[in-house]
Amino acid sequence: MPKIFIDAGHGGKDPGAVNGDIYEKDIALQIALKLNNALKNNGFETSMSRSTDVFIPLAERAKKANKFGADFFVSIHLNSAGNSSANGIETLVYENKGVNNQLATNIQNELIKITGATNRGIKEQKKLVVLNSTKMPAVLIEVGFISNFSEGTLLLFNSCQKGIAQAITNGICKYFKKEVKGMAKVENVQDALKILHEKGVINSVDYWVKAVDIVKYLDALIINMANKIS
Numbered sequence: 001m002p003k004i005f006i007d008a009g010h011g012g013k014d015p016g017a018v019n020g021d022i023y024e025k026d027i028a029l030q031i032a033l034k035l036n037n038a039l040k041n042n043g044f045e046t047s048m049s050r051s052t053d054v055f056i057p058l059a060e061r062a063k064k065a066n067k068f069g070a071d072f073f074v075s076i077h078l079n080s081a082g083n084s085s086a087n088g089i090e091t092l093v094y095e096n097k098g099v100n101n102q103l104a105t106n107i108q109n110e111l112i113k114i115t116g117a118t119n120r121g122i123k124e125q126k127k128l129v130v131l132n133s134t135k136m137p138a139v140l141i142e143v144g145f146i147s148n149f150s151e152g153t154l155l156l157f158n159s160c161q162k163g164i165a166q167a168i169t170n171g172i173c174k175y176f177k178k179e180v181k182g183m184a185k186v187e188n189v190q191d192a193l194k195i196l197h198e199k200g201v202i203n204s205v206d207y208w209v210k211a212v213d214i215v216k217y218l219d220a221l222i223i224n225m226a227n228k229i230s
Helices: 024-041 058-068 098-115 149-154 158-175 189-198 205-214 218-229
Strands: 003-008 045-048 072-079 089-093 119-124 138-145
Touching: 003 024, 003 058, 024 045, 024 072, 024 158, 024 218, 045 058, 072 158, 089 098, 098 119, 098 138, 098 158, 138 149, 189 205, 189 218, 205 218
Parallel strands: 003 045, 003 072, 072 138, 089 119
Antiparallel strands: 089 138
8 A cells, every 4th residue: 555645834833924814834734634535535545744733843744754654755835925926836856857757747737637727847946854855755735826815815715625635646646557536525533423423323422532532543434434424
């Protein structure tokens, strides 16, 4: 089973790019969580640098990915520019060749196809820690400009975030020659437990909420079960 490490950029005390009350760290996390769901739904084993609003040093992100033994590393970010008309999606790699190029090309092409955004291409960036300190092929995706009113607003929408997550998943599946499955309808354990309760599968939602905090991977099993019966 291929292993994908998902990195939600910034977090905690580091908001990333900011436009009014819109923070890069929040949108990056929302997309990363949807990507995690989509990849799991397609049979990948995943790990995340963060799944909540916490600060993780850059070196620690690379270290966690290396320890996980990931086949690919995917970092989610939003772009920003002084020129508010700047727009589009770009994918950054340490070196634009070999597997890096294949992965980046697949993902970039799928993102442009699904979103219709301006294609800013694939660019080499050797100074980024998450690209130069990871031991596996790695990409950092700038999914749009928070400084652009239209793109920044669009990125707040759940449908846009889902489309981006699905596009990245499509690109990764294409590399592994895997048939793509659509995103699961249920993405979080709270919604999953509500469905299971409504279907009469469980009696107490509160009991299972507590159990999720104790039993490893139980949340993923509950979400998977809810998607199968919903």
